[in-house]
Amino acid sequence: MDRKKTDMETGRKQVVCYGEVLWDVLPSGRKPGGAPMNVAYHLCRLGIPSVLVSRIGDDTDGRALLDFLSGMGIAIDFVQVDEQYETSRVMATIGRDNEVSYQILEPVAWDFIQYDPRLSTLIHTSDVLVYGSLAARSTQSHATLQQLLDHAKYRLFDVNLRPPHYTPELIDGLFRRADAAKLNSHELAQVSNWLDIGRGSEDEKVRRLQERYELGEIIVTKGAQGASYYTPGTRRDFPAIRVSVTDTVGSGDAFLAAFLVQKLRGEGNETLLELATALGAYVTTKTGACPHYSRADLDHFIWENTLRKREDKKAPHN
Template sequence: MKKVVCFGEVLWDVLPEGKKPGGAPMNVAYHLNRLGIESYMVSRVGDDPLGQELTMFLKKMGLSTDYIQLDNYQKTSEVIATEGANHEMSYEIVQPVAWDFIHWDSKTSTLVETADMMVFGSLAARNERSRTTLYELAEQAKLKLFDVNFRAPHYTQSTIEYLLGKADIVKLNNHELRIIASWFGDDGDHEQDSVNRLQDKYGIGEIIVTKGGDGASYYTPMARYDYKAYPVIVKDTVGSGDSFLAAFVAQKLLGKSTEDILDYAAALGAYVTSQAGANPDYKSTDLAYFMWQKQLERLKWQ
């Protein structure tokens, strides 16, 4: 069985209607597990009730907690959501928290060395302790996927550039691409040119640019593939990008064709968007049925 390590934040999103488990790396690990990939979450929680509850959630979702470190000094992470004028939401990613202090250890190092891929984002690199651990573990990974997640002010240009230089595959949205392009005097209006510059500058083999309802583009050194989003009735968009990425990774590791990889990733992203929450309860057969339904709809309108 293929094995993937996801490194970074696990947290509680504290919303007006209550708290929900969150964190992009955790969402990716959850969906990989659902898709038949052996996935592991490397993170850290506080020795507090919220940490215990989060650990119990991970176990309930079928994820190993063997690499979730326990912190006796820092609390479990929370993201505080506040509703403002015109129902606009603002988010405070509280710091410092336990996952800011993920430590290197030999057990985790062995896990990364034996895995087929390591997935990591930029948020977990905001603190020097976790950033150092990430850098050390990334050196041991066979295949590195950098999921760019800009959460101002929790990133720096130097950190992003370092991680871009280490990554074999990069996933980012079109807004994040424009920000990075602007660092090099590029207005980002021409996606193809911006992506090509990133590939050349950092030696990145593959780049995925997600565009919400407009689908996604996948770039290799030799080709570009564009894929439209599946049309759905949106319940919420939380975690849709994470599910897209997990499906991409799963299909890639299973050796599927580029077209099948992108189709599957677009389908899971759409399926999650049509459900409530980032981690709906589903099986691969549910996704297959969803894809079959959508294919019938396409045929109907042709």
């Protein structure tokens, strides 16, 4: 008897991104932001449907964010509206070496994400739940996240430390719920020090994290030094692409989205982060976390970089 094929059988994938959505107030003006929203944005641009679970205020800023999300193809059915707390704004300052610091105001709407029984079905029928530490700063949003993690097939923890909005105890608990984690080299050092495993090489620190939390995958991003992908038995290193940086806002989120795209499409470990390093670099050449681009734009950027590397190899060295 004929029956309707499921999403998994037809190859359709879906990712849920949980947490903050906000306006990044940059020196160049305000831009939509928030790590979960950024990841959802880049997933959509690369052809993977994404759903954002967050909360905005019943205000002009919130309505503008909904218009942006809808325009970008991000599902907003689970972006709640709060009548008491306002839409989040973050003051972003770009310092030396293009490093970005943030002043994150509180309380704001996404501190109060409510559990909705429909969310359990959403999570259960999706392939990945991406979550970070910032939205877990509040009791309400943390409790909702814990309920959603109970239903997730694959739980990816984007560590994303934003002082002073975390504690070692909070991060420890979020690691314990994860199947995989992404963190930068500074976060790896900080987490390792908390756990008293801070001595030794990057490889040794990652292996200790894997053992402590039984993590199947860990990604360490290292800016101009590239990134490394770890499973319990392997390590793959991926070089960075040299670019002229405009700002680094959201580059890690773009990286994570591209990693998920390749993973969901069955890319092998040997090349799993190639698209991720390319998209992360591409975003740093633009302003803000969510520049407009097509896959053709990204492919052209990769092609240009490939040509440049070939020319560098041909050039005589003194």
